[in-house]
Amino acid sequence: MKTQNPPFIWLNVFIFASSMLLAVVVAPIYFISHGITAAHWLWLLVTFSFCNLCITAGYHRLWSHRTYQAHWSLRFIFALGGAFALQNSALHWSSDHRVHHRHVDNNDKDPYSAKRGFWFSHIGWMLRHYQSAEVYSDYSNCRDLQKEKIVMWQHKYYVPLALLMNLGVPLLLGIIYQDIIGMLLMIGAVRLVLNHHTTFFINSLAHIWGSQPYTNKNTARDNSVLAVLTFGEGYHNFHHIFENDYRNGIHWWQYDPTKWLIKTCSWLKLTEKLRMTPADKIEKAKALQLLNDTKKKIRHLPNQHDVIEKMHKEYDALISQMTEYYDLKKQLMSTKKQEMMEQYEHAVLKFRYQQMKQHFKQQQLQWLMLMKQYA
């Protein structure tokens, strides 16, 4: 017997359908007949990037995973950008996302389980009442966020904030550039559709398309094309195994502007306590995954047992060398740090010595002059 689908969430259906219609039908017709300027494109890029970064750096890496700490001013900006991106409040988004990580691919518990197919994980999960009312507003997995004033303020005033950002910003730009309809279409609709679907790709495509260098215990993939579209979130295989890391792309050549933003803000003292997975843990996960992948590939060989035994031996040797190497590296780093501290202390001491020497000489001179006066 076919189970009946839960009823539609009409507000969501309306938002997704109308913004899509405005972006792909009305906007092109309008711009073909009225012309398009550099300002339209520039502000599309600026607002699209702003919203997506507020979701990736704010909603995702800060609030859902606590991978770093941020100054209130930055959190305030993230809260505004999140409302602009129209992806529900940070509290709600983080709660869903924490469940997604905890029960990834579990069709009954993961709110956007990739095992239910592309459509469901991309957008379908938001179109119907799949969650019961109690589950929907259960934020018990976000008690830390419930203590945060900015998060709770955004949650309480989410609707007016979302309206203010989504209508206010395009209207303001429309007044400045004297094209209210054009800006409403470009910054209101086109930007929103781009924000929505690039973010949704992480739940859908990033669980379907790409490589699995760190783990195949879940469906998450690393995909550099998606990383470009999503400001670095495409390295989703790494992210699902090391979710507490503020980076998703760990190599310098990987495109992760969210990581660059968080790091740059740390130099400006706007972020701190950036969490990173120890390099040996990452290397070990990678080696184990490679071993498992290769073992699968040689199943057809007649001497597979011998080959597997050899592989395991090499793997064990690799892990022991790796452990030794990283231990030594840690020691070296700590002695380097100590050396630097000692060098610094030495420099401070030297400076004080020079100062003292000068003071003493002066005092001595004064003393001798006084004595000479009465000699």
Ligand SMILES: [Zn+2]
């Ligand atoms: Zn995540």
Ligand SMILES: [Zn+2]
């Ligand atoms: Zn995921």
